[in-house]
Amino acid sequence: MALLLTMWRKIGCLKSDVEKGGWRYDVCAPxxxxxxxxxxxxxxxRIGTAVAKRAAAFGLRVIAADPALTFMEAKERGAELxxxxxxxxxxxxxxNHMDANETNEDLFGAAAFAAMTRRPLFLNCARGWSVDEAALVEAxxxxxxxxxGLDVLKDENPDLEGHPLLGRDNVILTPHAAxxxxxxxxxxHRISAKNLAYCLAGRPQEAFKVVNKL
Structure with missing residues (x-):
């Protein structure tokens, strides 16, 4: 929501103008x-649902795509499936709030961006895996x-020198800090300690979100 509001309200543009001595509310119009x-x-x-609930408070209509949910399950989470x-x-x-898996690598590629007929703001706080960065730059x-608004890139430790997404007024890039x-x-720290205790006690099924199972 922070990226959404910052970009939609053009906070960066307004801040930059004020720092240059300006004081016009419409300088970044529209x-x-x-x-x-x-x-x-x-x-x-979990995260997509949290976003849906917060978005509703701003009067947004929320729609969603998720193959794991029924229409009623999505409705209970605050979105129209x-x-x-x-x-x-x-x-x-x-x-984008999808987990990375074999079905969504580069899902947001040239065809997907071409299908975005309302010229939307695009946000990714999930995994860079799902975004074809060359297609994003072209879009x-x-x-x-x-x-x-991107909190992730394809590479978790990117070389940012000369990166084509930097230096753009309409792009915010943050270091996986969401x-x-x-x-x-x-x-x-607390969850990791509990998970270790559960596993050592022979109760791994009680651990929270074990990513790499042993």
């Missing part, structure tokens, strides 16, 4: 009202999307 726009979510799991094609073509903002260059707070770090 800025559209968020209420009534459509947010399309790919992946309505539609096809991936409908999310691409009907959304003013598209946000930005051709104006197929209004901007991109999860971060002092509270979340404390929780990670």
């Amino acid at each position: 800025i559209e009202r968020l209420e009534g726009k459509t947010l399309g979510i790919f992946g309505l799991g 539609v096809t991936p094609a409908m999310v691409l073509s009907s959304s003013d903002i598209i946000t 930005l260059d051709e104006g197929l999307i209004r901007g991109a 999860f971060y707070s002092e509270t979340s770090i404390e929780a990670l």
Whole structure:
């Protein structure tokens, strides 16, 4: 939501103008009202659901694509379940919250960006695995999307020198920091210790989200 609001309200543009001595509310026009726009979510799991609930508070219509859910399950999570094609073509903002798996590598490629007929804002706070970065750069260059807010890249430790996504007014790139707070770090330590205790006690089934099973 932080990326969504920062980019939709063009906070960076307004901040830059004020620092240059400006004081005009319309210097970054057009800025559209968020209420009534459509947010399309790919992946309505725990994080996608949290985004859906927060988006509703801003008056956004929320649609989602998730093959693991029924229409009623998605509704209970705050979204209308539609096809991936409908999310691409009907959304003013598209946000990715899918786990990385063999079915979604480079899902957001040239064809997907071409299908985004409403020229949406594109957000990815999940995994870079799902985004064809060359196609994303091309979509930005051709104006197929209004901007991109990215907390991840394909490479978890990218070489940023000369990176084609840097230096753009309509791109915000952050270092996989969406999860971060002092509270979340404390929780990670606590959960890791509990998981270790469960496994040593022969009760691995009680561990929380074991990624690499032994």
